[in-house]
Amino acid sequence: MKKSTDLMSILGWVFGFALMYIGICLSKSIATGAYSFNAGNIVNFFDPTSLFIVVGGTLTALMVSFPASQITKIPKHLMIVLTPKQYEPINYINQLVEFAKKARINGLLALEEDLEHIEDNFLKSSMLMVVDSIDPEKVKQQLESRLEHLDERHAVDRSLYSKGAGYAPAFGWEMGPPSGAQLSALERMGICPDDVECAGKASKLIDRITKRRKEGLTTPKQIRYLENKGFQHVGTWPFDAAKTLIDRIAGNGWFVPRDIHPATYAPPVQEVIGW
Numbered sequence: 001m002k003k004s005t006d007l008m009s010i011l012g013w014v015f016g017f018a019l020m021y022i023g024i025c026l027s028k029s030i031a032t033g034a035y036s037f038n039a040g041n042i043v044n045f046f047d048p049t050s051l052f053i054v055v056g057g058t059l060t061a062l063m064v065s066f067p068a069s070q071i072t073k074i075p076k077h078l079m080i081v082l083t084p085k086q087y088e089p090i091n092y093i094n095q096l097v098e099f100a101k102k103a104r105i106n107g108l109l110a111l112e113e114d115l116e117h118i119e120d121n122f123l124k125s126s127m128l129m130v131v132d133s134i135d136p137e138k139v140k141q142q143l144e145s146r147l148e149h150l151d152e153r154h155a156v157d158r159s160l161y162s163k164g165a166g167y168a169p170a171f172g173w174e175m176g177p178p179s180g181a182q183l184s185a186l187e188r189m190g191i192c193p194d195d196v197e198c199a200g201k202a203s204k205l206i207d208r209i210t211k212r213r214k215e216g217l218t219t220p221k222q223i224r225y226l227e228n229k230g231f232q233h234v235g236t237w238p239f240d241a242a243k244t245l246i247d248r249i250a251g252n253g254w255f256v257p258r259d260i261h262p263a264t265y266a267p268p269v270q271e272v273i274g275w
Contacts, residue, residue, distance in 0.1 A: 070160055
C-alpha cells in the first residue's frame with residue numbers, strides 16, 4: 001500500500017476553474033453574434049454578498065447538522081481525494097500464500113515474527129486472530145463486523161457532502177424557462193426572446209441592460225442597427241451620440257451620409273446622461 005498524487009483530480013479542478021473563467025469572460029455581441037474575450041467580466045460575476053450567503057449559509061447549516069468531529073474531517077477527506085492510497089491486491093495474495101505455506105510447514109505460531117512487518121492494520125489484526133487459534137467462523141464474523149462498521153463510518157462521511165449539496169442553492173430557477181415578464185422586458189429592450197434559453201440568462205441580460213441605461217450607454221437596438229451599417233464598437237458609445245447619428249441617417253433617407261465613414265467614425269465626446 002502506498003500513497004500517490006491523483007493527477008486526474010488535480011487536473012479536473014484546474015481545468016474546471018479555467019473553463020469557468022473562460023466562460024465568464026466570453027461575451028457575445030448582441031448585434032453580430034460574435035464572441036469576444038473580456039477579462040473584466042470576472043468582476044461582474046463576483047458578488048461577495050452571494051458568496052457569504054451561499055458558502056457561509058451552507059457551512060453553518062452543516063455545523064448545525066453534524067458534530068465538530070465530523071466537520072474537522074473535511075481537510076482529511078480533501079487529502080484522501082488528492083493523495084489516495086494505492087492498494088495492490090496481488091501483493092496481499094502473495095503475502096497470504098506465503099503465510100499459508102509457512103504455517104503448513106512450521107505451524108501457526110511461526111507466523112508471529114512475520115506479523116510485526118505487516119503494515120496493513122486490517123490484515124495484521126486478522127492474522128493475529130488466526131495465530132491465536134480463534135475459531136475460523138468467529139474470525140469471519142469479526143472481520144465482517146469491522147467491514148460493516150467501516151461502511152457505516154464512510155456512509156456518515158458521505159452524508160456530510162450529500163447534505164451540503166442539498167443545503168447549497170442549486171440555482172434550479174435559473175435553469176428553468178424564462179418567465180413571461182422577463183421575455184416581455186427583453187423584447188422591449190431589443191433582445192430577441194427566442195435566443196434566451198433560461199430564466200438565469202434572462203435575468204442577467206435584464207440586469208446588464210438596466211446597468212447600461214443608468215450609465216447612459218447605447219441600447220441593444222442602437223448597437224444592432226449601427227453595427228449592421230458598419231460602425232465599430234457601438235456598445236461603448238453614449239446613448240445620445242448614437243441617437244443623434246441615427247436621426248441623421250433617418251433624415252438622409254436611411255442612408256449613411258457621405259461625409260461619414262462607418263469603419264473609422266468616432267462619436268463626438270459628450271457628457272453621458274441616462275436614457
